[in-house]
Amino acid sequence: MEGKDVEKEKQEEGSELSAGNQSEPRLIAFVCNWCTYNGADLAGTSRMKYSDNVRVIKLPCTGRIDPLFIVEAFKKGAKGVLVSGCHPGDCHYTSGNYHSRRKYATFRDLLGYLGVDLNRVEFSWISASEGNKWVAVINEFTDKIKSLPAQTTDIFTKK
Amino acid sequence: MARIGVFVCWCGSNIAGTVDVEKVREEAAKIPGVVSAVDYKYMCSDPGQNSLRNVIKEKNLTGVVLAACSPHMHENTFRKAAVKEGLNPYFVEIANIREQVSWVHEDKERATAKAVDLMKMMVEKVKRDRPIEDVRVPLNKKALVIGGGIAGIQAALDIANGGVEVILVEKEPSIGGRMIQLDETFPTLDCSSCIMTPKMVEANQHPNIKLYTYSEIEDVSGYIGNFKIKIRKKTKSVVEKDCTGCGECWNACPMHKNVKSEFNLNLSERTAIYVPFPQAVPLIPVLDRSVCLHYKKGGKCQKCLDACGPKCIDFSLQDEIIEETVGAIVASTGYDLMDTSMYGEYGYGKFKDVVSGLQFERLLSASGPTEGVIKRPSDGKTPQTIVFVQCVGSRDPEKGVPYCSKVCCMYTAKHAKLFAHKVHGSQSYVFYIDIRSTSKGYEEFVRGAMEQDGAVYLRGRVSKIYEDDGKLIVKGADTLSGNQVEIAADMVVLATGVLPKKGSDKLAQMLGISYDKYGFLTESHPKLRPAESSTAGIFLAGMAQGPRDIPESVVSGSAAASKILGLFSKSEYEVEGTIANVNEATCVACFYCQRVCAYSAISRKEIKDRSGKLIKVVANVNPGLCTGCGACVNACFSKSIDVKGFMDDQIYAEIKSLAV
Numbered sequence: 001m002e003g004k005d006v007e008k009e010k011q012e013e014g015s016e017l018s019a020g021n022q023s024e025p026r027l028i029a030f031v032c033n034w035c036t037y038n039g040a041d042l043a044g045t046s047r048m049k050y051s052d053n054v055r056v057i058k059l060p061c062t063g064r065i066d067p068l069f070i071v072e073a074f075k076k077g078a079k080g081v082l083v084s085g086c087h088p089g090d091c092h093y094t095s096g097n098y099h100s101r102r103k104y105a106t107f108r109d110l111l112g113y114l115g116v117d118l119n120r121v122e123f124s125w126i127s128a129s130e131g132n133k134w135v136a137v138i139n140e141f142t143d144k145i146k147s148l149p150a151q152t153t154d155i156f157t158k159k
Numbered sequence: 160m161a162r163i164g165v166f167v168c169w170c171g172s173n174i175a176g177t178v179d180v181e182k183v184r185e186e187a188a189k190i191p192g193v194v195s196a197v198d199y200k201y202m203c204s205d206p207g208q209n210s211l212r213n214v215i216k217e218k219n220l221t222g223v224v225l226a227a228c229s230p231h232m233h234e235n236t237f238r239k240a241a242v243k244e245g246l247n248p249y250f251v252e253i254a255n256i257r258e259q260v261s262w263v264h265e266d267k268e269r270a271t272a273k274a275v276d277l278m279k280m281m282v283e284k285v286k287r288d289r290p291i292e293d294v295r296v297p298l299n300k301k302a303l304v305i306g307g308g309i310a311g312i313q314a315a316l317d318i319a320n321g322g323v324e325v326i327l328v329e330k331e332p333s334i335g336g337r338m339i340q341l342d343e344t345f346p347t348l349d350c351s352s353c354i355m356t357p358k359m360v361e362a363n364q365h366p367n368i369k370l371y372t373y374s375e376i377e378d379v380s381g382y383i384g385n386f387k388i389k390i391r392k393k394t395k396s397v398v399e400k401d402c403t404g405c406g407e408c409w410n411a412c413p414m415h416k417n418v419k420s421e422f423n424l425n426l427s428e429r430t431a432i433y434v435p436f437p438q439a440v441p442l443i444p445v446l447d448r449s450v451c452l453h454y455k456k457g458g459k460c461q462k463c464l465d466a467c468g469p470k471c472i473d474f475s476l477q478d479e480i481i482e483e484t485v486g487a488i489v490a491s492t493g494y495d496l497m498d499t500s501m502y503g504e505y506g507y508g509k510f511k512d513v514v515s516g517l518q519f520e521r522l523l524s525a526s527g528p529t530e531g532v533i534k535r536p537s538d539g540k541t542p543q544t545i546v547f548v549q550c551v552g553s554r555d556p557e558k559g560v561p562y563c564s565k566v567c568c569m570y571t572a573k574h575a576k577l578f579a580h581k582v583h584g585s586q587s588y589v590f591y592i593d594i595r596s597t598s599k600g601y602e603e604f605v606r607g608a609m610e611q612d613g614a615v616y617l618r619g620r621v622s623k624i625y626e627d628d629g630k631l632i633v634k635g636a637d638t639l640s641g642n643q644v645e646i647a648a649d650m651v652v653l654a655t656g657v658l659p660k661k662g663s664d665k666l667a668q669m670l671g672i673s674y675d676k677y678g679f680l681t682e683s684h685p686k687l688r689p690a691e692s693s694t695a696g697i698f699l700a701g702m703a704q705g706p707r708d709i710p711e712s713v714v715s716g717s718a719a720a721s722k723i724l725g726l727f728s729k730s731e732y733e734v735e736g737t738i739a740n741v742n743e744a745t746c747v748a749c750f751y752c753q754r755v756c757a758y759s760a761i762s763r764k765e766i767k768d769r770s771g772k773l774i775k776v777v778a779n780v781n782p783g784l785c786t787g788c789g790a791c792v793n794a795c796f797s798k799s800i801d802v803k804g805f806m807d808d809q810i811y812a813e814i815k816s817l818a819v
Contacts, residue, residue: 026819041229044258052264052273055280055817059805060737063755064789072811077819089676092693093788094757103793
């Protein structure tokens with residue numbers, strides 16, 4: 001109950017700080033706790049600089065990422081969604097990234113069917129030692145999303 | 160009603176320099192449910208933690224959000240502080256506004272906006288946190304060590320000396336591993352068997368160590384504190400308790416030709432019933448049924464049994480399966496040498512006098528096939544000139560492996576020294592890429608090989624080796640002088656690259672631990688948790704983890720042992736409570752969760768009524784095995800399973816909080 005109230009208030013209030021305009025698209029990254037999250041931390045400790053459009057949601061493993069999270073992200077106005085975890089063979093939980101990869105391969109087709117421009121979803125492997133790769137992936141993905149038409153084509157976005 | 164406290168850390172200027180922390184605090188105060196929002200210079204300092212505790216107490220907080228550094232830095236610090244005020248530790252969430260905001264962005268306004276977003280996300284998450292209790296698992300205080308090389312023996316002895324029972328399993332007929340194959344050891348030139356055999360004997364006689372040689376791990380199940388192990392004790396065809404190791408049997412065996420000795424790396428023959436080497440521990444022969452005439456000729460030959468005094472040879476003995484329950488495991492499976500016959504230019508496998516470094520050790524060893532006199536394999540003559548080639552297979556991403564084998568620089572210098580000591584007036588040449596001699600006394604040792612023992616070091620590669628009139632002609636480059644070199648050698652010794660032990664990947668899969676693309680077992684953290692595998696309760700030691708020398712292997716064995724003794728010093732093992740949880744009311748027992756679980760943590764549970772009638776079957780999570788990865792959550796069609804700490808509603812709330 002309480003959650004709903006909060007939600008309502010939030011939407012009424014709006015957030016003047018949130019980057020919501022078309023030229024500054026909101027990107028959401030679902031990352032695993034062990035590889036990519038640490039890779040992103042490493043970019044920080046190495047003081048690398050990258051685009052600030054991304055918001056990271058940490059999960060234990062890419063295997064925990066429900067495809068519906070991606071749908072939800074688009075529904076809530078994200079212009080791009082990134083999924084990133086440990087390299088094949090390096091999963092902290094042995095095989096979570098394989099489950100994720102397989103799910104993603106199938107789900108991608110469905111997303112396309114639902115009108116999502118597949119350029120807006122990205123899947124990558126970034127290890128804890130690849131701070132530079134995190135920076136490159138985020139920058140490239142942001143640039144790609146910025147180059148796409150502001151109006152999205154999927155069925156989730158409120159038109 | 161949620162009563163959330165938000166604490167914004169400045170981290171000096173680390174955060175406050177790029178993020179407007181006051182703005183973050185003001186935004187936090189506006190969020191419904193947030194009853195307190197403060198900013199402070201250093202939240203992790205003692206006064207910072209005290210202020211956190213005071214607010215928890217004064218405002219009676221139900222949840223805490225710290226907008227600060229990465230959760231991997233101080234999540235535990237703040238959880239501990241919260242626990243002291245009676246808050247469940249999992250009611251503390253961290254918004255990472257340092258590593259993922261202030262250090263990576265420059266525009267203050269935009270960085271602040273991002274920091275606010277991350278803070279809001281965590282407020283939404285913490286509102287939906289449920290208390291999580293850590294799980295306690297009982298411990299079977301007994302350890303299993305797999306592999307009886309120096310690392311495994313060291314681990315076993317240390318654990319046993321700590322008063323804990325150890326089961327030491329070795330695949331070969333004797334413990335001792337690779338180290339017992341060596342002649343002398345760098346940098347002190349003390350004889351390997353002189354320092355190794357006492358340890359082997361100690362391990363065999365230790366009241367706390369149960370030794371299974373000629374045995375392999377058949378199956379592993381269970382989890383930390385409670386591993387169920389099946390060991391296949393391959394039959395030696397010898398009744399071990401009666402055998403005295405007198406040697407009559409192997410002396411009587413007619414199969415003394417055509418079977419190559421594995422221990423001497425094919426440089427000599429062994430009999431069908433044999434001990435791999437005279438100082439074997441235990442000194443009990445094994446009968447190799449694949450070559451024994453008794454089995455080949457339908458039971459006609461039994462010369463060994465005729466010669467045996469106590470009549471302890473029994474041709475009908477079968478493999479035994481032994482079951483044990485242990486609380487912790489050390490994997491120290493060691494290494495193999497690469498097959499370098501793919502380097503046609505070196506002629507390994509084609510020319511008898513081109514040998515590997517380990518074969519040369521056997522030629523140097525007093526217990527080896529030549530009894531310590533260096534004789535070349537082709538004609539038994541003592542070589543006067545030897546060429547050593549370094550980095551054969553290692554540091555070669557094209558044909559071999561990209562990594563460095565670490566021990567070769569040192570053992571080649573040792574070989575050059577020992578050769579000079581044993582064959583006076585001899586000459587050795589070493590082709591190298593770089594010299595890596597970084598431990599105590601190592602650099603001096605290599606210098607000694609050059610300066611005192613006259614080894615000529617040539618920086619460059621060998622391009623071709625061919626036989627000519629009983630000599631091996633070695634053609635190579637000396638890149639420092641820029642000249643081509645041609646050396647007529649009597650023998651060539653290749654410093655062959657090392658590989659993880661064959662089959663260690665299979666074992667790793669059985670244990671559920673990870674290994675790298677070469678097959679080396681990977682540690683939980685390469686720097687900070689070097690003795691632990693990725694699976695709780697399983698530890699690593701020795702070359703199984705990657706190239707290392709004897710001192711490092713001993714250290715790693717001791718490290719694994721101390722980890723196990725530490726683990727066993729408590730009565731129970733505590734597991735983080737962020738694990739999967741089944742809603743039994745909605746579970747439909749499809750067991751899709753079981754199929755995706757990498758830890759076999761999910762089992763069938765039958766729910767019965769008072770009279771014992773089956774009501775329904777549901778999935779059940781074993782808290783000792785579950786790691787909380789969450790793969791099962793997405794496999795569940797009926798949404799009946801969730802991972803504590805990362806519940807669906809929490810993640811949806813996080814996404815919602817980012818709505819634009």
